[in-house]
Amino acid sequence: MHQDDRHLLSSSFGAAAAAYAEHRPDYAQTAVRWALEHAPGPRVLDLGAGTGKLTATLLALGAEVIAVEPDPAMLAELRRTLPAVRALPGSAEAIPLADASVDAVLAGNAMHWFDMDVAGPEMARVLAPAGVLAGLWNVMDDQVDWVAGLASVSGSAAIGPRDTPVSWRAETADMHRPKSGAAAQFRTPEQGEFPHGQRRTADSLVATLATRAGMLVMPAQEQQAAQRRIRAYLADRPETASGEFTLPMRTCVLRVRRPKPSSTAPPDEQTRAETSFGRVPSGTPIV
Numbered sequence: 001m002h003q004d005d006r007h008l009l010s011s012s013f014g015a016a017a018a019a020y021a022e023h024r025p026d027y028a029q030t031a032v033r034w035a036l037e038h039a040p041g042p043r044v045l046d047l048g049a050g051t052g053k054l055t056a057t058l059l060a061l062g063a064e065v066i067a068v069e070p071d072p073a074m075l076a077e078l079r080r081t082l083p084a085v086r087a088l089p090g091s092a093e094a095i096p097l098a099d100a101s102v103d104a105v106l107a108g109n110a111m112h113w114f115d116m117d118v119a120g121p122e123m124a125r126v127l128a129p130a131g132v133l134a135g136l137w138n139v140m141d142d143q144v145d146w147v148a149g150l151a152s153v154s155g156s157a158a159i160g161p162r163d164t165p166v167s168w169r170a171e172t173a174d175m176h177r178p179k180s181g182a183a184a185q186f187r188t189p190e191q192g193e194f195p196h197g198q199r200r201t202a203d204s205l206v207a208t209l210a211t212r213a214g215m216l217v218m219p220a221q222e223q224q225a226a227q228r229r230i231r232a233y234l235a236d237r238p239e240t241a242s243g244e245f246t247l248p249m250r251t252c253v254l255r256v257r258r259p260k261p262s263s264t265a266p267p268d269e270q271t272r273a274e275t276s277f278g279r280v281p282s283g284t285p286i287v
């Protein structure tokens, strides 16, 4: 993707901050617990926190959360809905926190916007030794027939790169690495998927899709045409035609760890601390 397009897309969310807060899903708690399984303590930075969807899930799990978000409108919405959370302006490339001040950095549907050449060292700086970095993505489950159909009627506006379990896995496997080929700050990448869902109506699903970057930057006419196609499709499908339905989703996680500087143990053995966020689900993730 060209740098200008990337910037346009990554900064498109603020224009729809209130709709974003109303319609976007939270994250599966099982996924967030798994992301934090090896965190050496309870301090979590939610980076690219947006309106606070992941922040709220983290709070529910008892984490001590600090939220950082570059977009003023998204940050204002987060501060309005979660007034007790310490929420700061900043970005992955310039994090307004002290060295080694958090045990985990989590990014919900945001890590793909980070410039990892700059953000990698910056996230490593704020992490305590053996701290954890995890990217989480809510993806629509296109193994389900009607969801796959939705993709074909709406095009990339609704389901695009990283938005299905298959594309997500390939596209995020190396996301923690600098694109320049510089040394990675993290190791032991692992990926996991956790079932999730969101109660929707046709109206609220259309509204949710309208908060996606692909849709936000479309010319109004194209946007309306895509929304008409989606509505017609949902009205036609038995699963979605009458009232409320559950949108089948998965919360997908890429987790990596910061090595302990002096450790000689193999990476997998370095951070077996008990998680403070509850029991990690057995049998999951789907790998």
Ligand SMILES: C[S@@+](CC[C@H](N)C(=O)[O-])C[C@H]1O[C@@H](n2cnc3c(N)ncnc32)[C@H](O)[C@@H]1O
Binding pocket: 010, 011, 013, 024, 047, 048, 049, 050, 051, 052, 053, 054, 069, 070, 071, 074, 090, 091, 092, 093, 107, 108, 109, 110, 113, 114, 115
């Ligand atoms: C799809 S939204 C996700 C928001 C929130 N984490 C959630 O789960 O709902 C992506 C967020 O990443 C933020 N973002 C974009 N570029 C960023 C960067 N370089 N550093 C930190 N956040 C960034 C955007 O402003 C936006 O709020």
